[in-house]
Amino acid sequence: MATLLGASYDSSDDEGAAQPSPAGPVSSVQTAPEISVETSSQMELMLANPTSNALAYNVSYDNLARPTQGPANPFKTTNGNALKRKNVLTGNAEETAMSESTFRTQHRTFQSLGYTQDPSQNGAFVGNQAAVTRYGGKDVVQLGSSKAANAALRAKRQKRGDASIVDGEGAYIGPWARYQSDDVAYEQAELDADRELASDEEWAEEGIVPTPMPAPAKEATGYGADTSMTETTEFYGASERDYLGRTYMHVPQDLDIDLSKEPGSIQNYHPKRLIHTYKYHTKPITALRFIPKSSHLLLSASADNKLALWDAYHDRSLLRSFHGHNKAITDANFTPSGTSFLSASFDRQMKLWDTETGKCISRFTTGKTPHCVVFHPEGNEFLAGMSDKKIVSFDIRSGELTQEYDHHLGAINTLVFVDEGRRFMSTSDDKSLRAWEFGIPVPIKFIADPEMFALTRACVHPSGKYVAYQSGDNQIVVYAAGDKFRQNRKKGFRGMNTAGLAVDVAISPDGGMIASGDSGGYVCFWDWKTGKMWHKFLATEGKFGGTGKGKCGDEARVGEPVTCVVWNEQESSKVATGGRDGLVRYWD
16 A cells, blocks of 8 residues: 655755645545455465365355456456447447338439438438528429429420330330420430439530430331241142142052151151252251151251252152241251141241141241241141240140240250150250159259260150250260169260251160261261261261361361251151251252
8 A cells, every 4th residue: 555645845946955835634535446365274275185086275255256357358347237238339339220211212212312310319411511592402203393284394394205106206215205396305404304314404404415325226126027927838740639639638549659658657768869859958967857657758957048948759859948037947847747847947936837738727936036946746736946945835726825835044055855846855955854744833843064065956865755855065975764863874965066967866766876967067976875886977068178188088078067967767878957058958
């Protein structure tokens, strides 16, 4: 304990010593903190022996709980209750009830005008006080025009037009509609300037009026002209009917082959020679289809917007052409009966045509580009894989959209029905495969592997147990069409080059061979069971080039890519091919 005497001292210098002032009353001041001192007996906390678990002295709770020296805990009160900790670095922030709309309004006001209301004080503002005085403390909502003023302003604007009219009187203008006079546009510019920052207000005061953007050109919208009523057809030949009144839909009976037998009832072989070339299309062939069962008619679709129907027997001539699309055709497929077929195009239209008369029966569209179409085995509904990642189902009787399957993450590439139409399988650019119950928009199987490539073309095995897919890594992979939909890792076909093209794959009617096109102009044939390549020949107009060597020592020949391959269901070795050169070739 330190004791200070209550004595005062005068100032001192070098000449004399300091003289004490008269002493006052003595008072004691305690400057050291109070420290709890334990006795020596209390400090004996040693263990009685090294193996003992009990202390020789039991420390009281008060001595254990309170600090024996040093400052007191600032977060502890005298009654033991903890103080409320700070919720921000500078102290405690009080909670204030404010709706989301009020907060957004004040935030927009501060961003646009530079000030906002102080929620802690009524009538107070923070920020640019000059702007507060100028606008009277109003927020951006209060500064907006009234409903009556907006309605009067809209009345002075041109009509937006009809969305179904592209050009001419009443054409759709939309947000590019102009005002009827420049005064209205200038008045609108002044109203907008009041809600902008000072920089925007300066050019508004100078009289600079923004010019509305002009309407885009019709070609820039990406929509083609409406061709719903412009479908035409042309018949090539002397007469549409023979002396018995039969059209080309009648299955020929005067051949040395029975076209009414069940497809796949005879063994198939790979073709070796070219027997005919069909010349009509001027751009790449996108789809080739034989009419179901009899295969006496061949349908071809091309990027030149046209479809053509050919005779597969007799003189193998062009029978009829179909015109109705204004952009390249993506796919075409017959109904199971063959009396009609469906075509899909980049003009976002799907059209159902009568095979015999060439008349357009129905039109279907979702506003997106259809990539592939396939009919249900019953023939009354069809599936279409769209560019917007959706699979849609239409009923051809009513023309209505009956179901939508939306689970893929990329444009749809292939659609095939399995299990007698009860299920179907789909592939997409998202490098996945999904299996569905027909009519139920939830997939029952999802297959996605990091090593998978996009599956671009598909063909169902005649047995119905497998589906072969053209993969983007230059091979054909096979998946089971049963309940598990697993990939058959042991069965694969390699030897062709797709080069990123959607090259077709086709299985022979007896299921013993599989064929594929090639980006170099070749057609390849494999044995289905062993995977051995049987044959490979150049199927387009070849030319010498490349780096490989041919059989005779010449440089390897290359041609235009072969994208379409289809087997004749009634013949043993007849195959039709089509490629980028626009020619359809018939092989035997």
